[in-house]
Amino acid sequence: MTSSPTGITYCKCLCVVICSLPTLLIPPAMRAALLIQRWYRQYVARLEMRRRCTWNIFQSIEYAGEQDQIKLYNFFGYLMDHFTPASSERNLISHIFRENNICHNVDWERYFCYKSIEVPELYSGPHLSFPITCSNAAELVEAFKNKQQLHSRYVLQLLGETWRLLRILPNISQISTCHNKEITICGDLHGHLEDLLLVFYKNGLPSSEKPYVFNGDFVDRGKDSLEILLILFSFLLVYPNDVHLNRGNHEDHIVNLRYGFTKEVLGKYRLHGKKILKLLQKIFSWLPLATVIDHKVLVLHGGISDTTDLHLISRVDRHKYVSALRPPKRKRQNRSGMTDSDLEDDDPTAKSVDSSRRRVHSLTHSSSTGTRHEVQRRSLQGLNNRVTCSVEEELKERRRQAGLSQSYGDLRNSLTNSDSDPDPDSGELLESYGDEWKQIVDMLWSDPMPQDGCVPNEVRGGGCYWGPDVTEEVLRRHNLTLLIRSHECKQEGYEFCHNRRVLTIFSASNYYEVGSNRGAYIRMGPDLVPHFIQYQANRATRALTLRQSVGRTERSALRALREKLFAHKSDLISSFQEYDPENTGLISLGHWAGAMEAVLRLGLPWRVLRSQLVGDTLDGMLDYHLWFRELAITEPNTELSNASLLETMYKHHSNLETIFRIIDTDNSGLISFEEFRQTWKLLSSHLQTEISDEAISDLAVSIDFNKDGSIDINEFMEAFRLVGGDLLQNEVP
Amino acid sequence: MAEDKESAEAIVSEVHKKIRAAFDVFDHEFNKTVDVREIGTIIRSLGCFPNEGELHDAIAEIEEEEPTGYIRFEKFLPTMTKVLMERKFRPIPEDLMLQAFEVLDKQKKGHLELEELTKYMTQEGEPFTQEEMEEMLSAAMDPDKNLIFYKDFVSMMTVDDPR
Numbered sequence: 101m102t103s104s105p106t107g108i109t110y111c112k113c114l115c116v117v118i119c120s121l122p123t124l125l126i127p128p129a130m131r132a133a134l135l136i137q138r139w140y141r142q143y144v145a146r147l148e149m150r151r152r153c154t155w156n157i158f159q160s161i162e163y164a165g166e167q168d169q170i171k172l173y174n175f176f177g178y179l180m181d182h183f184t185p186a187s188s189e190r191n192l193i194s195h196i197f198r199e200n201n202i203c204h205n206v207d208w209e210r211y212f213c214y215k216s217i218e219v220p221e222l223y224s225g226p227h228l229s230f231p232i233t234c235s236n237a238a239e240l241v242e243a244f245k246n247k248q249q250l251h252s253r254y255v256l257q258l259l260g261e262t263w264r265l266l267r268i269l270p271n272i273s274q275i276s277t278c279h280n281k282e283i284t285i286c287g288d289l290h291g292h293l294e295d296l297l298l299v300f301y302k303n304g305l306p307s308s309e310k311p312y313v314f315n316g317d318f319v320d321r322g323k324d325s326l327e328i329l330l331i332l333f334s335f336l337l338v339y340p341n342d343v344h345l346n347r348g349n350h351e352d353h354i355v356n357l358r359y360g361f362t363k364e365v366l367g368k369y370r371l372h373g374k375k376i377l378k379l380l381q382k383i384f385s386w387l388p389l390a391t392v393i394d395h396k397v398l399v400l401h402g403g404i405s406d407t408t409d410l411h412l413i414s415r416v417d418r419h420k421y422v423s424a425l426r427p428p429k430r431k432r433q434n435r436s437g438m439t440d441s442d443l444e445d446d447d448p449t450a451k452s453v454d455s456s457r458r459r460v461h462s463l464t465h466s467s468s469t470g471t472r473h474e475v476q477r478r479s480l481q482g483l484n485n486r487v488t489c490s491v492e493e494e495l496k497e498r499r500r501q502a503g504l505s506q507s508y509g510d511l512r513n514s515l516t517n518s519d520s521d522p523d524p525d526s527g528e529l530l531e532s533y534g535d536e537w538k539q540i541v542d543m544l545w546s547d548p549m550p551q552d553g554c555v556p557n558e559v560r561g562g563g564c565y566w567g568p569d570v571t572e573e574v575l576r577r578h579n580l581t582l583l584i585r586s587h588e589c590k591q592e593g594y595e596f597c598h599n600r601r602v603l604t605i606f607s608a609s610n611y612y613e614v615g616s617n618r619g620a621y622i623r624m625g626p627d628l629v630p631h632f633i634q635y636q637a638n639r640a641t642r643a644l645t646l647r648q649s650v651g652r653t654e655r656s657a658l659r660a661l662r663e664k665l666f667a668h669k670s671d672l673i674s675s676f677q678e679y680d681p682e683n684t685g686l687i688s689l690g691h692w693a694g695a696m697e698a699v700l701r702l703g704l705p706w707r708v709l710r711s712q713l714v715g716d717t718l719d720g721m722l723d724y725h726l727w728f729r730e731l732a733i734t735e736p737n738t739e740l741s742n743a744s745l746l747e748t749m750y751k752h753h754s755n756l757e758t759i760f761r762i763i764d765t766d767n768s769g770l771i772s773f774e775e776f777r778q779t780w781k782l783l784s785s786h787l788q789t790e791i792s793d794e795a796i797s798d799l800a801v802s803i804d805f806n807k808d809g810s811i812d813i814n815e816f817m818e819a820f821r822l823v824g825g826d827l828l829q830n831e832v833p
Numbered sequence: 834m835a836e837d838k839e840s841a842e843a844i845v846s847e848v849h850k851k852i853r854a855a856f857d858v859f860d861h862e863f864n865k866t867v868d869v870r871e872i873g874t875i876i877r878s879l880g881c882f883p884n885e886g887e888l889h890d891a892i893a894e895i896e897e898e899e900p901t902g903y904i905r906f907e908k909f910l911p912t913m914t915k916v917l918m919e920r921k922f923r924p925i926p927e928d929l930m931l932q933a934f935e936v937l938d939k940q941k942k943g944h945l946e947l948e949e950l951t952k953y954m955t956q957e958g959e960p961f962t963q964e965e966m967e968e969m970l971s972a973a974m975d976p977d978k979n980l981i982f983y984k985d986f987v988s989m990m991t992v993d994d995p996r
Binding site: 128131133134137146149152550693706707 | 875882934936960965990
């Protein structure tokens with residue numbers, strides 16, 4: 101980013117002396133030059149301010165969305181606890197919490213079997229053979245570059261092999277830069293295939309000479325998440341000692357429901373999408389949690405907290421944590437004494453819900469930030485019914501599942517900590533479960549902050565904010581020198597903080613919008629000094645000037661922001677009216693800024709953004725009704741007259757979609773009218789607002805049902821989406 | 834009289850809030866300080882057009898006795914308020930900008946050559962850094978002809994200005 105030279109680096113040359121002379125004595129050419137320089141620097145500063153604000157907008161909307169998601173999820177947890185099994189609302193969502201009975205890996209293997217899937221002659225995509233070779237993997241990269249799609253048979257086969265491999269990998273991979281190998285480390289990719297291809301182009305494909313670490317968040321948001329996974333997994337299979345994948349917070353099926361990955365897979369694989377998603381769910385839970393280079397550099401996705409303990413983490417059963425948003429249930433044992441390896445999953449063979457699980461009505465629903473501990477306790481209550489069996493058998497089974505890398509001693513320890521005490525109220529039991537879960541959530545969700553200390557990350561709703569003192573302590577405790585993490589988008593693709601002891605690396609360029617940021621990757625040799633390579637995918641962006649790129653990103657951010665403003669119209673108007681007791685329709689700009697923050701809580705610099713959001717004012721007073729009209733938001737063309745219902749839909753667009761997808765248990769993309777009605781009931785419960793049956797019926801009348809009386813989720817969401825147009829006055833060529 | 838005083842206070846209060854808002858955008862640690870290197874951006878974003886020398890003087894006034902590399906809001910506010918109330922560092926009107934370019938365009942061609950403009954901007958006045966020069970050229974220059982049609986450039990930059 102260009103910024104003007106500052107006073108402190110200002111070089112006092114002859115020009116300064118001349119400048120301080122009376123104007124007439126300065127030669128005209130120099131006067132002209134001075135003027136142009138002054139004018140241009142002013143312009144650049146303005147651009148920088150706009151760029152910074154645009155960034156704030158995107159980031160705050162993004163994090164608010166994450167917070168929303170977690171709140172929604174906590175709400176479901178609350179439902180599970182407080183509603184009887186007979187309640188219809190609870191049943192709608194119970195399947196995402198449901199335990200099942202018998203579920204061995206053998207049964208799963210049968211379910212995921214690809215052998216019966218035939219590849220038709222007409223198929224022109226790549227053919228894979230197993231064990232997969234490096235030319236296969238390279239072929240896959242080429243195929244995806246040419247926009248081909250891998251046949252579902254090969255997808256399932258590849259994923260199956262990946263799953264088998266991941267199960268024997270440890271929680272924390274240890275790698276070394278021996279033989280003068282340089283290691284390449286990539287951050288978030290988020291479905292941006294063009295960025296991965298660019299990295300491979302610039303840096304070369306993974307191989308034993310070219311080891312890679314991919315630091316999580318491979319999926320969601322971008323449109324080629326699955327292709328990225330398939331590429332990474334194929335290289336993992338070919339070079340298991342040289343390709344390392346760390347789990348990110350988006351490697352989580354609950355998060356995927358909201359952020360697009362689920363939708364992508366179902367869209368690309370209509371017949372087998374559901375199976376693919378199920379297998380991926382297992383794969384995600386088996387992804388390693390961190391990588392350590394030369395015992396000195398720790399690489400993980402989110403971050404750390406003041407309680408981070410790598411020794412504890414290396415001992416957990418990481419696959420228990422299918423979703424970081426939900427702590428695991430205790431293991432249950434069926435009659436034969438074998439334990440489940442995968443709880444809470446849909447069992448393809450046994451369909452009945454376990455009726456012996458009773459919930460205790462104990463806790464009141466707490467606020468979003470305190471919820472993590474509440475949720476822990478919630479899940480551990482009521483797990484009373486267990487068939488006891490020998491500790492030996494339990495150990496044997498766990499060893500089989502956990503893989504050979506764990507020693508008997510390790511297993512024994514983890515068993516003592518978690519399962520041996522049958523009393524659910526025992527504090528010790530609570531804590532060790534709680535401990536493990538907290539460690540994992542912290543690793544995947546935390547962000548660094550400039551101040552010392554460690555506080556809950558309320559902006560995202562998960563993990564914590566940790567300070568430089570925590571970095572020092574945790575690094576010291578483990579004898580490490582550097583923490584490399586991802587999780588946050590950075591303008592230049594990377595950023596140091598905490599006295600250069602923490603390094604953020606982000607590999608998805610143009611993340612918010614074309615031109616918004618560069619991506620980067622790290623090359624690191626035995627000296628453990630990181631070297632950065634930056635890039636920006638999409639040839640068009642490189643040709644954009646700073647001005648154009650800021651302008652474009654800014655228009656996009658402002659559009660997103662205006663849509664949000666419009667969605668909150670009635671709350672905003674009430675807030676404005678509090679400042680306008682005489683109902684003149686006018687408020688001051690200062691009050692406007694105050695109201696905006698009070699309602700939206702995005703922490704945005706409203707006064708600075710004002711010039712972009714507000715047109716003309718009368719003597720510094722804003723006509724707020726007129727302002728709403730001028731926001732230039734196109735509402736969907738609908739006969740629905742219920743304005744407040746519409747507004748709920750705009751405001752809670754993502755939540756609504758998430759609930760739909762959860763309810764759509766067979767992942768067909770369709771729900772029945774009854775399910776539709778139940779969705780609204782759930783949403784109104786969560787929001788604690790009233791949505792009448794009549795309003796829902798009106799809504800139903802206004803939408804198109806399929807012939808069989810079902811609603812297509814995608815169509816519905818698109819039909820009721822707000823569309824922000826560009827404001828005419830700020831149109832820049 | 835009382836009314837005037839009230840409205841004067843209201844104006845100052847608004848000015849303070851404006852300054853605070855701009856300052857906060859760069860206060861990354863939420864501790865009411867900003868990196869001194871961002872002060873120029875903040876001052877300019879508030880609508881002022883200081884030259885480098887004036888900026889340097891302003892910073893000297895705002896900095897601590899022993900410079901820490903950071904500027905505190907308590908020191909920034911009074912100086913900046915004065916700047917805004919006294920309307921120092923006024924904006925440059927479009928026609929004056931045009932005249933400035935015309936002065937450099939000795940042959941009155943209606944455009945400037947790449948080398949001409951570069952020479953002036955990097956050698957005269959308060960010279961541009963190479964980065965600044967490249968950025969201006971990418972915005973101002975017609976890449977096929979390597980010429981700067983300054984009249985269009987000035988209009989374009991002025992339109993861009995969100996007030």
